[in-house]
Amino acid sequence: MLKTDVLIIGGGLAGLSAGLALEGKRDYLIAERENRPGGLAATIKKGGYHFDYSGHLLHLRWPETTKLILDALKGNVRRIKRDARVYAHGRWTQYPFQANLVGMPDKVKAECVSGFLKAWRLEGTAAENGGEVFTRWTRRVFGDGISRHFMLPYNAKLWQYPLSRLTTEWCAPFVPVPKPEDVIAGAYGTGQTALGYNAVFHYPREGGIGALPNAFARRLRGLRLGLEVESVDLGNGVAMVRHFGPVHFKRLINTSPLPSLVAMSEDAPAEVRRAAARLRHNSVYVLNLGVSRAATPMHWGYFPGKEFPFYRAGIATNFSPALAPRGRSAFYIETAVSGGALDLASAQAGILRGLTACGLIRSVRQAEESLWMKIPCAYVVYNRERAEALPRIFSWLKARKAFSIGRYGSWKYSFMEESVKEGLSAAGDILRGR
Ligand SMILES: Cc1cc2nc3c(=O)[nH]c(=O)nc-3n(C[C@H](O)[C@H](O)[C@H](O)COP(=O)(O)OP(=O)(O)OC[C@H]3O[C@@H](n4cnc5c(N)ncnc54)[C@H](O)[C@@H]3O)c2cc1C
Structure with missing residues (x-):
């Protein structure tokens, strides 16, 4: 014993x-x-690739843990400025959506800006209120346009839980709330890409997370x-x-x-x-793909649209080239379910179609390696x-x-x-x- x-x-x-x-x-x-x-x-190795359980980037905030983590990695680490984007209405714009409407069609941009300003005028504050449900919180803080074009469809896909029952204690660090001047500059000027908890991150140079x-x-x-x-x-x-x-x-x-x-x-x-x-809780299926070189420098993208089965797709080799053999890229694509199993063959076909439609790959034939990973308990549901x-x-x-x-x-x-x-x-x- x-x-x-x-x-x-x-x-x-x-x-x-x-x-x-x-x-x-x-x-x-x-x-x-x-x-x-x-x-x-x-990190799992397959066919010359290193695959994580989706992107696992280090967001370091506290001195003691930062030191412990960086000391343990002994120089095997890079500090990287985020290049994250959103694909909506058939085009890309920078993340966060609410502060980078510049990439959206004029009608969407106008609806989002006027909705935000109306919400701001009515509430006068964008303070987080943990007791509220998500549907009300997002309309109160971001207005109808941003909610309709990004917050509601994206979060419905991610959480796989009725957003009218999802509470909002989790929002404060994860959902950046811009000021009115940021929203306007993001729609008609240069955009605001440095908002949010993950604007800069660390990641190992070699070996994956x-x-x-x-x-x-x-x-x-x-x-x-x-x-x-x-x-x-x-x-x-x-x-x-x-x-x-x-x-x-x-x-x-x-x-x-x-x-x-x-x-x-x-x-x-x-x-x-x-x-x-x-x-x-929900479950997340991560499809890792090894593809012949991707043409974009982007780290990851968010997909609010219903036509895409996944909510996020990233290119890990854009933050650590050592994760794939020379001339190849390692992708991770995340699909959430509320329970039950995903039909992997049809999900993979849908993902490859989606990656082609948004231009992340030119042809499904570029995918030469794949590895599905299941995260049975991925995001815990915040509710009453x-x-x-x-x-x-x-x-x-x-x-x-x-x-x-x-x-x-x-x-x-x-x-x-x-x-x-x-x-x-x-x-x-x-x-x-x-
Ligand atoms: C899709 C996704 C993306 C994420 N991206 C990021 C990111 O970019 N950056 C970031 O900082 N965080 C990210 N996270 C969060 C991150 O994964 C977790 O915060 C962290 O890894 C959790 O570590 P943990 O030790 O608390 O739990 P876990 O990693 O879950 O470890 C628990 C361990 O317990 C073991 N175990 C369970 N039951 C038993 C048992 N009965 N007996 C023995 N062993 C058992 C399991 O095998 C497991 O190894 C992400 C999470 C998800 C789901």
Whole structure:
């Protein structure tokens, strides 16, 4: 029977970061069910290409985590200015749409600008209000035109959930809200491309985003791959690990999806199970393509139009040429579903048609390699049920002195740096006896 002070479920960035903070200070075990570390930040090699689980770009905001990440990459990193675009009404314009209407037809531009100014005049402020639903929030903040031509169709495709029930606590960092002068300049002048959380990003020069978790993993003596935690008894501090048996622990850090933790917890009360059963998420299918050289320098594009089955498509070799053999480009194309399976053959045909229609490739024959990746739990849905369920689940976990962290452990819309921060913070709390 194995004993450890701290059992960490999951070797994604959150779990690995917790391990880094405990290394040499406290006995710990990271149980990762896959045969590689990194979770969603892993990179898969196929046919000379390196493919991520869609674009995984580093948005660095906090000094401690920035230093940890850049030090781990040891110079294998570039700082890159975003070149993101939107394809709508048969043409490209820069991202964000709301501040770059210059590329749109005159009628669309006029509708968007006048709608924005009307909304601004009525509300006088574009402040975020987390309690509102998305349909009302976007019309209040951006007006009818921008909502109709981008915000509503794009977010419907991404979330795969009724936008009249989607709440807006997630919007503040992810949806840039321009000032009226930015909207007008973006429509009739030069455009405003530096808005938003990802205007500048970091990415490894070589090896894909997987270079980061691999660098963390090399420093961890307590990481065990191929170990799946099947059940947990928080009261008695015992976990059952598939093909391995019981592991006794004093403290638990979970990074697997919150509903999975509740489902595998033998001592979760009925009230907590009911709360977890109300949590919702979408799934994302990523088609990675290896194609003979793409002609555009763009990093990625957003597709609000119904004629495109995907919501976003990117060209990873435009931020890291080493991801493909010389003269080739690596694409990633993301399609969201609310549940159920995508018919991959017809989805791939639709994607290739879409990439040709918008000019990202000239011919479907350019695609010489492909790899589908499924992200079963991709974006957690923000709704009233989530707001009610989380306090119940977390007060039960707090009473058991257990942590549930990371994008899915804490059940939120966050990015890699935040998972790293939460891993360090949970481990720090344990070291301080909290
Ligand atoms: C489509 C998409 C695009 C994204 N793009 C970006 C981006 O550009 N920039 C950015 O910063 N972030 C991005 N993210 C978010 C980023 O992927 C996450 O924030 C981060 O990787 C989450 O790390 P984590 O450790 O919290 O979770 P995960 O990466 O999900 O790691 C959890 C780990 O737990 C393991 N596990 C689960 N259950 C068990 C079990 N029972 N036993 C053992 N192991 C288990 C899993 O195998 C996994 O390895 C994106 C996410 C998606 C879905």
